[in-house]
Amino acid sequence: MKNTERKLFNWRGFVILTATVTGLGLPITGLANHLHQMDPIISFSRHAWMSAHTILGVLFMMSAVWHAILNRRILLNYVRGHAARSGIGREAVGAIVFVAVMLLVVVSHTFH
Numbered sequence: 001m002k003n004t005e006r007k008l009f010n011w012r013g014f015v016i017l018t019a020t021v022t023g024l025g026l027p028i029t030g031l032a033n034h035l036h037q038m039d040p041i042i043s044f045s046r047h048a049w050m051s052a053h054t055i056l057g058v059l060f061m062m063s064a065v066w067h068a069i070l071n072r073r074i075l076l077n078y079v080r081g082h083a084a085r086s087g088i089g090r091e092a093v094g095a096i097v098f099v100a101v102m103l104l105v106v107v108s109h110t111f112h
Helices: 011-035 044-070 072-083 090-111
Strands: none
Touching: 011 044, 044 072
């Protein structure tokens, strides 16, 4: 017999939605902070954008760690499966290339 009873609170759903919302808010607040960088440090708008960006970053990191904890079995099985094979996986290469390109794109604007 299948258990069709719903949970009172779905922690995995909560964590991934928290990561998504904060992940979407980080570039917005970061850009706004960048646009207000010439405002005096005590100005309300600059301080508000800096505060929003900081708390979103903290919440994103907390939800990323929480996500890894909630999905530790899946992550460990994935790592163990790839550790048995030699060489680096396509996913790892893709992640490294993606992060390197994003860093290059975002940081390169400072060199013009």
